Amino acid sequence: MTGIRTTDLPIIAAALTLYSCSANLCSLTQSVSLSLNGEEPFCRICHEGLSAGDLLSPCECAGTLAMVHRVCLEHWLTASGTSHCELCHFEFALERLPKPFTEWLATPSMQRRTLCGDIICFLFITPLASLSGWLCVQGALDLYYSNGMEAFGLLMLTLALFTIYLFWTVVSLRYHVHLFKSWRETNPRVRLQTPRPAQTPQRQQNLALHFLFKDKGKETVV
Numbered sequence: 001m002t003g004i005r006t007t008d009l010p011i012i013a014a015a016l017t018l019y020s021c022s023a024n025l026c027s028l029t030q031s032v033s034l035s036l037n038g039e040e041p042f043c044r045i046c047h048e049g050l051s052a053g054d055l056l057s058p059c060e061c062a063g064t065l066a067m068v069h070r071v072c073l074e075h076w077l078t079a080s081g082t083s084h085c086e087l088c089h090f091e092f093a094l095e096r097l098p099k100p101f102t103e104w105l106a107t108p109s110m111q112r113r114t115l116c117g118d119i120i121c122f123l124f125i126t127p128l129a130s131l132s133g134w135l136c137v138q139g140a141l142d143l144y145y146s147n148g149m150e151a152f153g154l155l156m157l158t159l160a161l162f163t164i165y166l167f168w169t170v171v172s173l174r175y176h177v178h179l180f181k182s183w184r185e186t187n188p189r190v191r192l193q194t195p196r197p198a199q200t201p202q203r204q205q206n207l208a209l210h211f212l213f214k215d216k217g218k219e220t221v222v
């Protein structure tokens with residue numbers, strides 16, 4: 001690494017002042033990066049700048065690959081199922097949260113189409129079963145004194161009808177609840193925890209020095 005020139009001292013002093021005054025890691029890295037490079041940093045995933053959201057430097061990557069949007073990184077970690085940087089292998093502090101039921105419903109798949117089919121069947125069969133049961137019970141009451149066996153048969157038919165209806169409803173419900181739980185366990189929402197609590201002061205200092213004295217020739221190579 002080349003030595004520090006006297007002309008660099010005002011820039012270094014300004015950057016260190018920013019570091020000491022700010023506890024916000026994101027704003028610190030953005031300010032230092034802007035002041036030294038003279039160009040707006042951009043996200044290494046979507047290639048958008050600050051207009052698309054706050055930029056973080058959450059790992060050890062340097063140069064043009066240092067910055068990333070929190071949302072972009074979280075989407076990438078969720079999709080890839082990893083918990084570390086693919087380039088520098090820095091292990092992120094992550095929190096994995098269960099996704100909501102509405103997101104499961106909005107995810108297109110064969111399971112969701114089956115659920116829609118079962119809901120339509122339920123909405124169709126429920127009034128039909130209720131009407132059939134009511135008619136059978138009415139018929140059984142009318143035949144109770146004139147034809148006891150036929151009345152008994154109608155009551156058994158009503159009982160069988162509702163048993164099948166309840167069995168199908170419970171089995172379908174358990175099946176779809178099982179699918180939802182399995183999906184939620186295998187598709188958690190990843191939330192990045194930055195800065196890592198145990199490393200906050202040291203990591204902020206490292207990042208400030210990292211942006212101040214980084215050697216352009218040692219930028220992370222893809």
Ligand SMILES: [Zn+2]
Pocket residue numbers: 043044045046047048052068069072
């Ligand atoms: Zn981005």
Ligand SMILES: [Zn+2]
Pocket residue numbers: 059060061085086087088089090
């Ligand atoms: Zn990295």
